[in-house]
Every structure is written in C-alpha cells, then in structure tokens.
Amino acid sequence: xxxxxxxxxxxxxxxxxxxxxxxxxxxxxxxxxxxxxxxxxxxxxxxxxxxxxxxxxxxxxxxxxxxxxxxxxxxxxxxxxxxxxxxxxxxxxxxxxxxxxxxxxxxxxxxxxxxxxxxxxxxxxxxxxxxxxxxxxxxxxxxxxxxxxxxxxxxxxxxxxxxxxxxxxxxxxxxxxxxxxxxxxxxxxxxx
Amino acid sequence: xxxxxxxxxxxxxxxxxxxxxxxxxxxxxxxxxxxxxxxxxxxxxxxxxxxxxxxxxxxxxxxxxxxxxxxxxxxxxxxxxxxxxxxxxxxxxxxxxxxxxxxxxxxxxxxxxxxxxxxxxxxxxxxxxxxxxxxxxxxxxxx
Amino acid sequence: xxxxxxxxxxxxxxxxxxxxxxxxxxxxxxxxxxxxxxxxxxxxxxxxxxxxxxxxxxxxxxxxxxxxxxxxxxxxxxxxxxxxxxxxxxxxxxxxxxxxxxxxxxxxxxxxxxxxxxx
Numbered sequence: 181x182x183x184x185x186x187x188x189x190x191x192x193x194x195x196x197x198x199x200x201x202x203x204x205x206x207x208x209x210x211x212x213x214x215x216x217x218x219x220x221x222x223x224x225x226x227x228x229x230x231x232x233x234x235x236x237x238x239x240x241x242x243x244x245x246x247x248x249x250x251x252x253x254x255x256x257x258x259x260x261x262x263x264x265x266x267x268x269x270x271x272x273x274x275x276x277x278x279x280x281x282x283x284x285x286x287x288x289x290x291x292x293x294x295x296x297x298x299x300x301x302x303x304x305x306x307x308x309x310x311x312x313x314x315x316x317x318x319x320x321x322x323x324x325x326x327x328x329x330x331x332x333x334x335x336x337x338x339x340x341x342x343x344x345x346x347x348x349x350x351x352x353x354x355x356x357x358x359x360x361x362x363x364x365x366x367x368x369x370x371x372x
Numbered sequence: 373x374x375x376x377x378x379x380x381x382x383x384x385x386x387x388x389x390x391x392x393x394x395x396x397x398x399x400x401x402x403x404x405x406x407x408x409x410x411x412x413x414x415x416x417x418x419x420x421x422x423x424x425x426x427x428x429x430x431x432x433x434x435x436x437x438x439x440x441x442x443x444x445x446x447x448x449x450x451x452x453x454x455x456x457x458x459x460x461x462x463x464x465x466x467x468x469x470x471x472x473x474x475x476x477x478x479x480x481x482x483x484x485x486x487x488x489x490x491x492x493x494x495x496x497x498x499x500x501x502x503x504x505x506x507x508x509x510x511x512x513x514x515x
Numbered sequence: 516x517x518x519x520x521x522x523x524x525x526x527x528x529x530x531x532x533x534x535x536x537x538x539x540x541x542x543x544x545x546x547x548x549x550x551x552x553x554x555x556x557x558x559x560x561x562x563x564x565x566x567x568x569x570x571x572x573x574x575x576x577x578x579x580x581x582x583x584x585x586x587x588x589x590x591x592x593x594x595x596x597x598x599x600x601x602x603x604x605x606x607x608x609x610x611x612x613x614x615x616x617x618x619x620x621x622x623x624x625x626x627x628x629x630x631x632x633x634x
Contacts, residue, residue, distance in 0.1 A: 201540075231593055232589050239410075240552075255610060270539065270540075287521070292523040292564060308583050410593065
C-alpha cells in the first residue's frame with residue numbers, strides 16, 4: 181500500500197509533467213522542471229533514500245536549473261508554436277504502447293515495500309549486516325559507494341571531468357558563427 | 373552597479389561563508405549522516421556561483437581563476453586514483469583500503485576520507501567551471 | 516488482478532511516458548532536454564521505490580534500528596544523478612553551439628536550413 185503523502189506528491193509530479201508539455205514559455209518550463217526535481221527529492225526522502233534526495237535537491241533543483249537558465253539567456257526563451265500534428269500523433273502512439281508494455285511488465289513485480297522481494301535477499305543483507313563492522317561507518321550508502329564500489333565511483337568522477345573537458349572544447353570556438361561571418365563578408369545578399 | 377541590490381549583496385556576504393561551511397560539514401560528515409563528496413562539491417560550487425551572480429563575473433573570475441579550477445578538477449580524479457595506487461603498493465588490491473593503516477577499519481576510514489575529498493574537489497570545480505563557461509559565452513556575444 | 520502495491524510503479528510509468536512524449540513530440544531542443552530530465556528522474560524514482568522496505572528506515576546504522584531499506588539502489592542512483600548533470604551540461608553546450616551556428620533551436624527549422632544548404 182502507498183500512503184496519502186505518496187499520492188499527493190505523485191499527483192503534483194504528474195501535473196507538473198503535463199504542464200511542462202503544454203507550456204510554450206521556456207523560462208516557466210525550466211522553473212517547473214526545478215520544482216519537479218525538488219518534489220521528487222521529497223518523494224525520495226519518503227522512500228528512505230536520504231542520500232539520493234540530498235543529491236537530487238542539490239543537483240536537479242540547483243545546478244541543472246541554473247545551467248538551463250544560463251542557456252536560455254543565450255538562446256531564445258519562447259518555444260515556436262508548432263502545428264506538427266503528425267509528430268504529436270506518432271509521439272502519442274509510441275508513448276501509449278511503450279507505457280502499456282511497461283505497466284504489463286510491472287504485473288509480475290513484488291508489491292511496493294515488500295520485505296520478501298528478491299532484491300532484498302541477495303546483496304543487500306551482506307552490506308547492511310557487515311558494513312558497520314567491516315568499514316566502521318554507520319552510513320551504509322557511503323560505505324558501499326566509496327569502498328565496496330569504489331572503482332565505479334572513480335569512473336563516475338572521471339565522467340564528470342570528461343563532461344567539463346567536453347564543454348570546454350565545444351566553447352573553445354570563436355563566438356561569431358559561420359553564417360554570420362558569411363553575412364558580414366557579403367552584406368545585402370542574405371543568408372542561405 | 374555598486375549601489376544596486378544592497379540587500380542581496382549584504383545578505384549574501386553573510387550567507388556565502390555559511391554555505392561553504394555547510395559544504396565542508398556535508399563533506400566530512402558523510403560517513404555518519406546523509407552526504408558525501410558529490411553533495412558537498414555541488415553545494416560548494418553553488419556558493420561560488422552565488423558569489424559570481426551577486427558580485428559580477430569579472431570579480432568572481434579574479435578569485436576563482438579558470439586555470440586553477442582546471443588544475444583542481446584534474447587533481448581530484450588524480451587523488452582518487454593515487455589512493456588506489458597506494459593500496460597496490462602497500463600490498464592490497466586496487467582501492468582496497470584495509471592495508472592503508474595497521475587496523476583495517478582505520479584504513480577504511482582514511483581511504484574513504486581521501487576518496488570523498490577527491491570527488492568533492494572535482495565536482496566543486498567542475499560545477500563552477502561549467503557555470504563560468506556558460507555565462508562567459510553570453511558576455512562575449514554581447515560585445 | 517488489481518494490486519494496490521503496484522500503483523506506485525504505474526504512476527512512475529506515467530511520469531516516464533510524459534518525459535518520453537516531450538522528447539518525441541516537441542521540436543524545441545531545450546524542451547527535449549527537459550523531457551529527458553523528467554524521464555531520468557522517473558527511472559531513478561523507479562529504482563529507489565524498488566529498494567524501499569515496509570517499516571524500514573534510511574540505511575544509516577544507529578541504536579534501536581533493525582530494518583533498513585536496501586542501500587544498493589540508492590548507491591546506483593546517486594551515481595546516475597551525477598552522471599545526469601554531466602550529460603545535461605554537455606547537451607546544453609551543444610544547444611548553445613547549434614544556436615550560434617543556425618540561429619535557431621527548433622528542430623524543423625534546422626532541418627530546413629540543412630536541406631537548403633545541400634540543395
């Protein structure tokens with residue numbers, strides 16, 4: 181069973197998701213995406229994932245929103261109204277079938293919060309029972325993250341470094357674009 | 373520019389040190405409560421970003437030079453990797469912190485501390501650098 | 516047939532599909548990236564909700580707590596969130612470069628410009 185807090189948060193999340201689809205003002209959509217992250221952080225706290233909630237609140241609602249706003253200030257803040265009904269129809273069909281398949285897939289799953297679910301019987305008991313003695317720190321998420329799966333976390337740190345290097349390389353080019361350069365060289369002829 | 377946003381500027385002067393102090397708390401208290409290198413790095417980076425939003429990009433770039441940030445972000449990954457190399461040299465497996473100290477539990481403590489510090493350094497400097505790069509792009513376009 | 520314990524997963528699937536629809540049907544590149552973000556958060560939510568144990572508490576050992584939620588999905592999803600922000604930054608940088616080159620971030624307009632260049 182899921183309690184009333186879950187239902188309230190989920191209703192808000194679905195409403196925000198639909199509002200993001202409908203909105204054409206990109207500033208509003210970005211702000212709603214930030215609220216979406218913050219609400220899902222609340223939901224993660226309810227689901228006992230405090231570390232995930234902390235990260236989601238800091239990263240999703242903070243840094244992601246900031247980066248998107250910085251991008252909007254360079255690009256345009258209004259989505260062009262599209263009359264492309266075909267694309268919307270294709271999207272709707274794909275989404276309906278994928279969603280139905282995914283929901284069909286959940287029918288075999290153990291219900292929410294079931295202690296007898298297979299996921300809780302293979303690796304987790306070892307971490308939960310032994311990590312306070314083996315590693316000596318109470319936060320099991322930190323001990324799994326930094327010690328048992330340390331190699332994984334190193335790779336992840338490298339991914340962040342790689343992203344920074346990638347953005348630096350993309351922005352290493354001069355700002356004046358190819359098209360504008362052509363316009364400057366040949367004024368009055370217009371662009372292609 | 374100097375007279376604008378008086379309340380924001382004076383308030384953020386109080387808030388930014390607190391934000392950075394909280395980041396350090398999250399960094400080194402991650403063993404006992406929620407938190408760790410990633411969260412701490414993001415919060416510290418948010419402090420830097422707040423500074424540059426309030427006091428302007430040129431001033432922030434004077435305090436946090438891009439070159440220094442680049443060195444810090446690389447040295448974070450390097451610190452993580454060198455902890456792994458150190459454990460190999462001490463006779464253990466890669467990133468097996470048990471051999472770092474005489475007592476395995478102490479070794480784990482030391483290893484996790486260093487590794488999380490490496491993660492925190494990288495994440496913090498990457499977040500600040502990304503923000504600087506994006507905002508810089510706009511400033512140059514205006515010229 | 517109807518198990519109220521599965522309702523959680525179904526709502527997450529609906530959220531996931533909201534994100535997927537935004538990615539497919541919207542032509543604006545920033546809107547697509549926001550949709551991708553919604554999809555990502557829904558997948559993370561799905562994993563985290565699988566790790567929940569009824570009556571359990573957050574996986575931090577302490578006096579008087581016996582039942583903990585599963586820490587493994589939490590660790591995996593922590594990783595996913597941070598990688599998500601890395602890919603988001605790169606995607607946004609690509610959008611900025613596209614805007615500079617084509618002067619638009621609408622997919623169909625970019626296609627038209629590309630077709631005009633070839634023809």
